[in-house]
Amino acid sequence: MDDDALDRIFKALGDPTRRRIIDRLRERPRQSLFEICALSFAQDGATLSRQAITQHLDMLEKAGLVRVEWSGRTKLHTLDAGPLRAAVGQWLQTHL
Template sequence: MTDAELDLVFKALADPTRRRIIERLDDHPGQTLFEVCAATLAEDGSGLSRQTISQHLDILERAGLVRTARKGRTKIHTADLSPLRLVAGCWLGRFIQED
């Protein structure tokens, strides 16, 4: 992994709303923007706008942590945890495998 790719993943993780979105999409794959917004409101009680959630999803997608696909005319989002494993393997790993 390049430094630029590591930056994208760490930046994507450096926000609690984005970490919750990853957890949610890992538990419930294939969600629309509307559904992610509804779940964010229901679980966190936060009134984030759709635009804000959409920007969070874009940042996660650029980091490779969220994949999008078309289901009919609707865009759905699913978590992809492989960048986390890469980060653990190529950079974090040298610090956390000591013990």
């Protein structure tokens, strides 16, 4: 876990929209982009465009926090807490 990886992970966590996406993916894995958009609107009242959500998901994926799996024409997103654990374990724990 190098410095750039820590950057990506902490930056990914530094946005409330992305934290809520993580919240929901933790409650239920394998959600499609449309499901995430619908829940963002239903639960947060957030009127974000689909592309905005896509870009957030891309960041989460590049940070290694979200894994992707294709099923036909739908892209299923699943939370991977591994990098989160690694980041906390390597960096945060020495500072607490």
